[in-house]
Amino acid sequence: MECDTEELIKQKAKELYFSKGVFDASTQEIADFAGVNRTLVNYYFRSKKNLFQVVYKETIEKMKEKYASIYVSDKPFRSKVEDIIDFTIQFKEKYPYLEVFNIQEFNKPNGEDELICIPKGSEELKGFLKEIEEEMEKGTLKRYEPINFFINIFSLISFPMVMKTVFAGLFNIRSDEDIQRIYKQRKEMAMTILFNNKE
Secondary structure, eight states: HHHHHHHHHHHHHHHHIITTTOOOOHHHHHHHHHTSSSHHHHHHHHHHHHHHHHHHHHHHHHHHHHHHHTTTTSSHHHHHHHHHHHHHHHHHOOTTTHHHHHHHHHTTTTOOOOSSSOOOOOOHHHHHHHHHHHHHHHHHSSSSOOOHHHHHHHHHHHHHHTTHHHHHHTTTTTHHHHHHHHHHHHHHHHHHOOOOOOO
């Protein structure tokens, strides 16, 4: 029962922080949103700062694990790229404000608090970059720095999703159905832009 309550608080905190964008939620707001007593939040996590750090690190780690599993999968390269795009869309839809926090976090002026989570590469990512280079040698991809191909994937998908509210206002998009239809087209567009040949 204790584990269930702790997990409930974490899940609701993630939703409040990264789905709704309430980064400065008070302990009481978190407790109310989770439907528990405020003392339970303090009991499990000691402070709202500690709770934020716990759920942020957990969210980032789970995201990194999923990407790593895609990078090392036995699927063909093109299918891996499709899986990266699919997961990115799914993840950004679930946690649309995580990217906003990351931008704030990684652009802290010198002298401010240390970063909650320092970005690091991985062996899985190195292997995927090697695969990108091999695809360039085959002629499947235009030849440039493999890092740029990787950046392009996320630029084509993440930026439009982070800016969803702005674009919805700019183009007077009112319904969720219209927004979903537009974002579903992004995958096809991205694949056409990223690859030399269309399969």
